[in-house]
Amino acid sequence: xxxxxxxxxxxxxxxxxxxxxxxxxxxxxxxxxxxxxxxxxxxxxxxxxxxxxxxxxxxxxxxxxxxxxxxxxxxxxxxxxxxxxxxxxxxxxxxxxxxxxxxxxxxxxxxxxxxxxxxxxxxxxxxxxxxxxxxxxxxxxxxxxxxxxxxxxxxxxxxxxxxxxxxxxxxxxxxxxxxxxxxxxxxxxxxxxxxxxxxxxxxxxxxxxxxxxxxxxxxxxxxxxxxxxxxxxxxxxxxxxxxxxxxxxxxxxxxxxxxxxxxxxxxxxxxxxxxxxxxxxxxxxxxx
Amino acid sequence: xxxxxxxxxxxxxxxxxxxxxxxxxxxxxxxxxxxxxxxxxxxxxxxxxxxxxxxxxxxxxxxxxxxxxxxxxxxxxxxxxxxxxxxxxxxxxxxxxxxxxxxxxxxxxxxxxxxxxxxxxxxxxxxxxxxxxxxxxxxxxxxxxxxxxxxxxxxxxxxxxxxxxxxxxxxxxxxxxxxxxxxxxxxxxxxxxxxxxxxxxxxxxxxxxxxxxxxxxxxxxxxxxxxxxxxxxxxxxxxxxxxxxxxxxxxxxxxxxxxxxxxxxxxxxxxxxx
Numbered sequence: 001x002x003x004x005x006x007x008x009x010x011x012x013x014x015x016x017x018x019x020x021x022x023x024x025x026x027x028x029x030x031x032x033x034x035x036x037x038x039x040x041x042x043x044x045x046x047x048x049x050x051x052x053x054x055x056x057x058x059x060x061x062x063x064x065x066x067x068x069x070x071x072x073x074x075x076x077x078x079x080x081x082x083x084x085x086x087x088x089x090x091x092x093x094x095x096x097x098x099x100x101x102x103x104x105x106x107x108x109x110x111x112x113x114x115x116x117x118x119x120x121x122x123x124x125x126x127x128x129x130x131x132x133x134x135x136x137x138x139x140x141x142x143x144x145x146x147x148x149x150x151x152x153x154x155x156x157x158x159x160x161x162x163x164x165x166x167x168x169x170x171x172x173x174x175x176x177x178x179x180x181x182x183x184x185x186x187x188x189x190x191x192x193x194x195x196x197x198x199x200x201x202x203x204x205x206x207x208x209x210x211x212x213x214x215x216x217x218x219x220x221x222x223x224x225x226x227x228x229x230x231x232x233x234x235x236x237x238x239x240x241x242x243x244x245x246x247x248x249x250x251x252x253x254x255x256x257x258x259x260x261x262x263x264x265x266x267x268x269x270x271x272x273x274x275x276x277x278x279x280x281x282x283x284x285x286x287x288x
Numbered sequence: 289x290x291x292x293x294x295x296x297x298x299x300x301x302x303x304x305x306x307x308x309x310x311x312x313x314x315x316x317x318x319x320x321x322x323x324x325x326x327x328x329x330x331x332x333x334x335x336x337x338x339x340x341x342x343x344x345x346x347x348x349x350x351x352x353x354x355x356x357x358x359x360x361x362x363x364x365x366x367x368x369x370x371x372x373x374x375x376x377x378x379x380x381x382x383x384x385x386x387x388x389x390x391x392x393x394x395x396x397x398x399x400x401x402x403x404x405x406x407x408x409x410x411x412x413x414x415x416x417x418x419x420x421x422x423x424x425x426x427x428x429x430x431x432x433x434x435x436x437x438x439x440x441x442x443x444x445x446x447x448x449x450x451x452x453x454x455x456x457x458x459x460x461x462x463x464x465x466x467x468x469x470x471x472x473x474x475x476x477x478x479x480x481x482x483x484x485x486x487x488x489x490x491x492x493x494x495x496x497x498x499x500x501x502x503x504x505x506x507x508x509x510x511x512x513x514x515x516x517x518x519x520x521x522x523x524x525x526x527x528x529x530x531x532x533x534x535x536x537x538x539x540x541x542x543x544x545x546x547x548x549x550x551x552x553x554x555x556x557x558x559x560x561x562x
Contacts, residue, residue, distance in 0.1 A: 186374065
């Protein structure tokens, strides 16, 4: 190996050995796997391209800077919001609403999803009902909720709950149904009763899928948050954006959108972290 | 340990009625007896209902007619006394090998077996000591099947049920697994009922082979390869070389091909008419 290397260096004019035929590599191909470094690099590239495009569009003179501020102005507005206008309080209120409503949604949907996925009779009873409720647009409940619950926090949390809970129950039931029948039958022939099989096999097998479903539905929750906070709210990210609209502070509105995006990204990362930490046996099988 | 009666199947039949369609008779009038400590093999062509019969013994499938009992107790549902190993890999992916093997003892609250080292004993018996703390996805197919066997045996079943347990493995691994299983079963004096469609596997493992015919599944012949007493236990080459083995092998092949022609007959008739 080293000898041949030296040869090729010292006798530069010697005819080169034909190179070993290598597989043709393409930048885009099916079934590629990326290490985390490449992943981060590509992710950052996507972001940089977006910000750069935004910058160009904002400074091309298509619209006034007031109506379409560039990234720099929005970043300045964001700092200003946090430093001088107590935006942190708004952000924390929004996070609190999300966490309370989503915890309630999981507390209701998880038992329903588990039982529906495990037992056909319970599925037969509830699936048509929840399936219908799923199609009702949550914002349609706003007038009702305003009358029942007033304009306070409970109305907003109820809206977020309604927006998520029916989808969540049906999706969790779908996850539950993925348990291989042979796993359940194995546990039965090892002496497991219904309750034991439900917890040690059905629930346990579904856990990673449950977490993944929750991650996706949390994103939907953020969508409803803005709707909830636009109606009769005094604090929260959405309320700040509505206030800013009144004074045509477009940079503040955009700062609010950026904040929601960043929070969504942070929660997503948190879920992924929990996934990797709690389910080491799935490493390499699920690259999401 | 056993009260001497073993597995008794009397006149078992199964008819599947799928909504609207004609009922399909999978099994009809099957009666057989498997004494304790013996390895019984259910052998037959595909569609002979051998897996259905095994699932009935496990209590996972309800017989339409007839009755089954193990050591005097009627089969009324799945239970710890009849542990089953499936063809698909059923070691739980979220548990390590050791946790998998301990699973049955944990859920049945058998703390005395846990204390007496049943888990380690059977991990050693299937030679998985080196990977006891690995997760199943790190193991090969043969190793995963060994986990399933150890898990079932650690639970001290009175009858070990196996549904083509080595069907998904390559031939080399399958032979090793058969030898491993035979060694453990002889040592532990386990009663085994195993489903197979492989003649060599049936004759190598079985003390008694129940040959089932298809459409509907009936018990056609009970084959006792008693000549195996003349060859050293587990010696595959000596077994395959034995004249009696070759005679039985030919006999079963003939049974198999007869089943094949009876099944093909509707097609042949259609061809004649056309």
